[in-house]
Amino acid sequence: MNDFETIIGLEVHAQLSTESKIFCSCSTEFNSPPNTNICPVCCGYPGVLPVFNQKVLELAVRVSIALGCRINRTIYFERKNYFYPDLPKNYQISQYKMPLGQGGHLALPEGREIRINRVHMEEDAGKLIHKEGYSLVDFNRTGMPLLEIVSEPDIKSPQEAFEYLNQLKLILKYIGASDCDMEKGSLRCDANISLRPAGQTEFGTKVELKNMNTFRGVRAALEYEVKRQTAALNRGEAIIQETRLWDSQKMASAIMRTKEEAHDYRYFPEPDLVDFFISDECIDKEKSFVGEMPLEKQKRFRSDYGLTEKDIDVYLLNPRLALFFEEVVRYYSNPREVSNWVLGPLLEQVNALKSNFETVKISAANFSKVVKYFHEGKLNNLTAKKALALSIETNEDIDEIILSQNLAQVSSQEELAVFVKESIEQNPKAVTEYYQGKKESLQFLMGQVMKKTRGKANPKIAKELLEEVLKNNRP
Numbered sequence: 001m002n003d004f005e006t007i008i009g010l011e012v013h014a015q016l017s018t019e020s021k022i023f024c025s026c027s028t029e030f031n032s033p034p035n036t037n038i039c040p041v042c043c044g045y046p047g048v049l050p051v052f053n054q055k056v057l058e059l060a061v062r063v064s065i066a067l068g069c070r071i072n073r074t075i076y077f078e079r080k081n082y083f084y085p086d087l088p089k090n091y092q093i094s095q096y097k098m099p100l101g102q103g104g105h106l107a108l109p110e111g112r113e114i115r116i117n118r119v120h121m122e123e124d125a126g127k128l129i130h131k132e133g134y135s136l137v138d139f140n141r142t143g144m145p146l147l148e149i150v151s152e153p154d155i156k157s158p159q160e161a162f163e164y165l166n167q168l169k170l171i172l173k174y175i176g177a178s179d180c181d182m183e184k185g186s187l188r189c190d191a192n193i194s195l196r197p198a199g200q201t202e203f204g205t206k207v208e209l210k211n212m213n214t215f216r217g218v219r220a221a222l223e224y225e226v227k228r229q230t231a232a233l234n235r236g237e238a239i240i241q242e243t244r245l246w247d248s249q250k251m252a253s254a255i256m257r258t259k260e261e262a263h264d265y266r267y268f269p270e271p272d273l274v275d276f277f278i279s280d281e282c283i284d285k286e287k288s289f290v291g292e293m294p295l296e297k298q299k300r301f302r303s304d305y306g307l308t309e310k311d312i313d314v315y316l317l318n319p320r321l322a323l324f325f326e327e328v329v330r331y332y333s334n335p336r337e338v339s340n341w342v343l344g345p346l347l348e349q350v351n352a353l354k355s356n357f358e359t360v361k362i363s364a365a366n367f368s369k370v371v372k373y374f375h376e377g378k379l380n381n382l383t384a385k386k387a388l389a390l391s392i393e394t395n396e397d398i399d400e401i402i403l404s405q406n407l408a409q410v411s412s413q414e415e416l417a418v419f420v421k422e423s424i425e426q427n428p429k430a431v432t433e434y435y436q437g438k439k440e441s442l443q444f445l446m447g448q449v450m451k452k453t454r455g456k457a458n459p460k461i462a463k464e465l466l467e468e469v470l471k472n473n474r475p
């Protein structure tokens with residue numbers, strides 16, 4: 001038995017989040033009835049001309065910046081020629097010799113960097129729907145804007161491939177370039193894998209894996225392939241360069257075809273499109289959407305704020321919420337408590353309004369008062385939420401709300417004693433039952449106290465007082 005080293009490279013296709021297709025104005029909406037989002041351009045009628053969607057270029061530039069790529073300032077498209085029933089033009093407009101981005105990298109959580117070979121734009125093909133004995137074709141997907149992101153063969157294990165994909169998805173979503181929804185096919189991944197004896201410098205023969213529909217599927221397919229190739233090499237067999245299809249039901253891959261070479265596609269520059277120049281303005285504008293990468297933010301939120309991983313995950317997917325959280329902490333530096341209120345009551349109320357965070361009007365400074373007053377006992381859980389609800393869409397000052405709504409919590413023993421006494425006197429049945437050992441009666445009496453103070457009683461003090469009075473009056 002020999003020791004082998006695993007070498008993996010990944011090719012990811014991400015659909016960019018634009019409203020229209022890459023070379024025509026057809027909608028990119030998912031789940032439309034078959035062949036309704038189509039036109040002569042994306043269906044490849046003779047004599048029609050493609051028009052490049054600038055939004056695709058902007059998002060592609062944004063991704064290239066986020067992945068630290070060198071951006072080629074003059075780019076052009078090429079035709080990749082092949083026949084397939086879901087490709088009405090018999091060629092795909094893609095980029096070959098002059099991709100948009102080159103030479104980038106992606107950092108894994110443990111700190112290792114995977115080099116990115118290239119980032120290029122291309123159009124998607126249609127979809128075949130196979131039925132019993134016949135197939136149907138849906139061209140809605142033809143011309144969807146795709147970004148192909150190709151890594152260098154730097155990945156050393158199936159688990160590392162899994163981490164690379166998670167990290168890439170996080171970045172693409174974070175910068176708003178793609179929704180990365182694998183169920184909609186917005187993110188697809190092919191893998192190249194080869195093995196070589198430990199210590200050898202030349203690569204072994206690589207096998208391409210396709211048809212993995214989840215990141216776990218990619219990992220499982222790679223694990224299967226490591227085992228298959230290790231066994232073959234140990235038997236002295238040569239690995240054949242081929243494409244294999246993963247079957248997630250059987251948890252096994254099977255040969256699809258032997259690998260085609262690039263020259264089989266007869267690439268040549270697309271004559272219907274001009275060269276495109278990428279301006280400084282475009283790059284500067286897209287840079288402003290990139291900023292701090294998720295991994296850096298994750299580390300910072302851990303060390304600076306001591307938040308839980310669960311909280312941090314929410315902020316990584318919601319950069320604006322994260323920004324709000326940080327602003328609030330600047331006014332009231334109790335990060336955990338602030339986070340509890342941002343991800344708890346604030347989001348609950350946003351959801352209840354059937355709204356989104358963008359419509360929230362309450363300022364960070366004003367919101368910080370809700371958290372602070374709750375922490376100090378000036379507001380209880382109920383009144384703090386009420387004050388928040390009154391300010392969330394207006395940014396009305398929390399101090400003024402407390403005054404006008406008379407929300408300040410009643411914590412004074414003397415004041416509470418009056419309400420406790422009344423509650424006991426007016427509910428003799430509950431009191432008797434309490435003395436007979438019925439625990440719920442205490443809750444009932446507490447409820448009466450809360451009701452009398454219109455929800456403003458400090459629950460902790462009120463409960464202590466109630467228990468004390470009941471104990472002293474025990475018959």
Ligand SMILES: [Zn+2]
Binds near residue numbers: 038043
């Ligand atoms: Zn179209």
